[in-house]
Amino acid sequence: MKKLIIPLILFITHLTSAQIEKTSDTLEIWTLFSIGNFVNQNAERIVEKKWPFKIKGVAGDAFVEDLIDSVEIHNNKVWNYLDAHGYSESKKVFKSDLLAEINRIKKAVQISDADKRIMDLFEKWRKSERQNYTQLNKLSDIKYEFVLYSFDINKLDEGQRFELKYITDLENERITILK
Known part of the structure; x- marks a missing residue:
């Protein structure tokens, strides 16, 4: 009986922790943004819809260099999590999506401004x-x-x-x- 209870407890614990992991917090990619950058803010908002995370600006125009390291460490954890859960080269694909969106919005703004x-x-x-x-x-x-x-x-x-x-x-x- 003991041999059956221990695996059952481990199984229930695993299921509970997996459920807690899913619902306890949303994934966030942190950015160091420039306040008032119309193109980048809109590109991030648009591209974010295709990903299972939110993009959060954690600094404005001025920030300490140590913040760059902590942003990269945080974001790398998110990229690793995504790659381990069905995504392939998530960081590279996201950056490509974001750059493409930035370029399209820039062109739209140039057409508008003309x-x-x-x-x-x-x-x-x-x-x-x-x-x-x-x-x-x-x-x-x-x-x-x-x-x-x-x-x-x-x-x-x-x-x-x-x-x-x-x-x-x-x-x-x-x-x-x-x-």
């Missing part, structure tokens, strides 16, 4: 001293939706005002105004 209607809107905001907020949505690998809002920094209680919604087509290098 459009006279967009340039005129930003100039109008500059003259009226309004701040802008841009929401970016990925529709496909060649199309991104931009939703532009503005707000008066001195009258924050008025909230933001919708200004423009458009789609940037990377393949045709064209903008389609929606609203």
